[in-house]
Amino acid sequence: MAEPDLLLSRGRYRARLAAGSEDIAAAQALRTLCFRTAGTDSDAFDGLCAHVLVEQAGSGVLVCCFRLLVLEGGSSLRxxxxxxxxxxxRLERFEGKLAELGRFCMHPDWHDPDILRIAWGALAGLIEAQDVKLLFGCTSFAGTSAVPYLDTFALLRQRHLAPAQWPVLEKAPEVVRFAAELQEAPDMKLAVQAMPPLLRTYLAMGGWVSDHAVVDRQMNTLHVFTGLETGAIPEARKRLLRAVAG
Known part of the structure; x- marks a missing residue:
């Protein structure tokens, strides 16, 4: 009989919902390791979100996790x-359900691309079941210096900015403005190499980003707001996600 919290099981890995405080503590420990925060990575949003754990099926070792907050409409974005x-x-005018993907991370010692596929398959099943129209979140770059990512930011500015009807405006006290910082054409190879895998996946499905990055010194990251309208995902990508999700 299947476990009640099991979302997906394929090959060496399984994805399931956190079942209680011990599971959430395990996710927080992995997040702390990945984001290298000074103390345990936890906040008030942990109590509001569903937490998804991706584990090695045989050993139960946690290799990836993320959390998901479903909102009924744009007016709940605040x-x-x-x-x-x-x-x-501006996004508060968005009609339909939204879901915020957060704290997505993979264990630094695990590099199997199947882990990311299982995670996205589980996520796809969740957002389709709840009829989510916009998936969004903060996609992180390691460290707070923009220098290693100038080519990536130039590429984002050139090809992947948010649609005109959904501008994401500045609010944080410390930001990297793409227009002000980046003057030259990007080196495409360097731009892609420095891009986080999560962001590459978002963009491959038609996602878009803010025109600036936020400097988050508490998390020791730079991050960009990332949005993905589920109706805009190419049909071929949808079929792949559905196939993984079963």
């Missing part, structure tokens, strides 16, 4: 984690 850092007032 209650999201991202709203602390970005002015999302």
């Amino acid at each position: 209650n999201s984690y991202s709203a602390q850092f970005y002015d999302l007032s």
Whole structure:
């Protein structure tokens, strides 16, 4: 009989919902390791979100995790984690359910691409079941210096900015403005190499980003607001996600 919290099981890995405080503590420990925060990575949003754990099926070793906060409509955006850092007032007109993807991380010792596929398959099942129209979140770059990511930011500015009807405005006290910082054409190879895998996946499905990055010294990251309208995902990508999600 299947476990009640099991979302997906494929090959060496399984994805399931956190079942209680011990599972959430395990996710927080992995987040602390990945984000290298000074203390345990936890906040008030942990109590509001569903937490997904990706584990090695045989050993139960936690290799990836993320949390998901489902909102009934754009007017609820002010209650999201991202709203602390970005002015999302224009997006409050968005109609339909939204879901905020947060604290997505993979164990630094595990590099199997199947882990990311299982995570996205589980996520796809959750957002389709709840009829989510917009997936969004803060996508992190390691460290707080923009220098290693100038080519990536130039590429984002050139090809992947938010649609004109959904501008994401500045709110945080310390930001990297793409237009002000980046003057030259990006080196495409360097731009892609420095891009986090999560962001590459978002963009491959038609996602878009803010025109600036927030400097988050508490998390020791730079991050960009990232949005993905589920109706805009190419059909071929949808079929792949559905196939993984079963």
